Amino acid sequence: MSDTILMIGCGRMGGAIAQALAPACRVLAFDPHADHLPAGVERLESLSGAGACAVVVLAVKPQGFDAIAPALASLAGPGSVILSIMAGITLERLSAAAGTGAALVRAMPNTPAAIGCGITAAVASPAVTARQRAAVTRTLEATGQVLWLEDEGDLDAVTALSGSGPAYFYRFAEALIQAGMERGLDAETATRLARQTFIGAARLAEVDGVPLVELRRQVTSPGGTTAAGLAVMEADGAIDALAGQVVRAAARRSRELSQPR
Numbered sequence: 001m002s003d004t005i006l007m008i009g010c011g012r013m014g015g016a017i018a019q020a021l022a023p024a025c026r027v028l029a030f031d032p033h034a035d036h037l038p039a040g041v042e043r044l045e046s047l048s049g050a051g052a053c054a055v056v057v058l059a060v061k062p063q064g065f066d067a068i069a070p071a072l073a074s075l076a077g078p079g080s081v082i083l084s085i086m087a088g089i090t091l092e093r094l095s096a097a098a099g100t101g102a103a104l105v106r107a108m109p110n111t112p113a114a115i116g117c118g119i120t121a122a123v124a125s126p127a128v129t130a131r132q133r134a135a136v137t138r139t140l141e142a143t144g145q146v147l148w149l150e151d152e153g154d155l156d157a158v159t160a161l162s163g164s165g166p167a168y169f170y171r172f173a174e175a176l177i178q179a180g181m182e183r184g185l186d187a188e189t190a191t192r193l194a195r196q197t198f199i200g201a202a203r204l205a206e207v208d209g210v211p212l213v214e215l216r217r218q219v220t221s222p223g224g225t226t227a228a229g230l231a232v233m234e235a236d237g238a239i240d241a242l243a244g245q246v247v248r249a250a251a252r253r254s255r256e257l258s259q260p261r
């Protein structure tokens, strides 16, 4: 078995994984609609030209799964592991397409993968060998941290938290920019302040390694401005209720996407 990686779908996420891998190993990509592929990635015109690949990464939209499903049985040869990053597509649906006993991994990365700062949670089917698990770990670690889970049912919550999560932080920063403008700042100043605050806060959370609650306390002077702002966020549990609704809605959508149409 070669250590060739095959990408089926090479858009935002597939492209991020391919780009992270291409310097170190052979990466093939089948994506008839992609105008550009990352440097070093070989374009395949047809999946029949793929040959045996160590890892086959499925990175089309969940709605595009039915179009690629018929190709999976022939790609799931001995030694190959199929790694799906499609939201909501279950191991059961992957197995129905690839064949009983195929080595399958269902994983959920996030967009910071593009700069090696992602986090991916993954679940393996029983057929995945230790060697295949190591190959998938190496593939995903090219884009950031990897967390193996035992229970596939947890992936709906993972998708809702870390898969979709970057968008929630951006949306909150957008709201802060708007609020700053309403207090008289011009758009450029408000955007610069919010963006750099967001980046600085994230870096502090990474470098310090101290609990988030402690980082929050460091900002919050008793009787000061931050306490006044946080009191609004926390009134009647508002922020926790909002986060709960957001994650529940996204997890529900992840489950809906798993239903065959």
Ligand SMILES: NC(=O)C1=CN([C@@H]2O[C@H](COP(=O)(O)OP(=O)(O)OC[C@H]3O[C@@H](n4cnc5c(N)ncnc54)[C@H](O)[C@@H]3O)[C@@H](O)[C@H]2O)C=CC1
Pocket (backbone or CB within 6 Å): 008, 009, 010, 011, 012, 013, 014, 030, 031, 032, 033, 034, 059, 060, 061, 062, 064, 067, 068, 085, 086, 087, 108, 109, 110, 111, 163, 164
């Ligand atoms: N964007 C995100 O934040 C995340 C996305 N995902 C999952 O990753 C998958 C891909 O999402 P994105 O990269 O955001 O979408 P995208 O639209 O950027 O990429 C999908 C790619 O698949 C290609 N494609 C469509 N039909 C195809 C076919 N039949 N054969 C080969 N290629 C085909 C498209 O041309 C496109 O380049 C989705 O299933 C999504 O659930 C997972 C984690 C995070």
Ligand SMILES: O=C(O)[C@@H]1CCC=N1
Pocket (backbone or CB within 6 Å): 087, 159, 163, 164
């Ligand atoms: O929005 C979505 O469905 C995908 C999955 C997680 C992030 N983006």
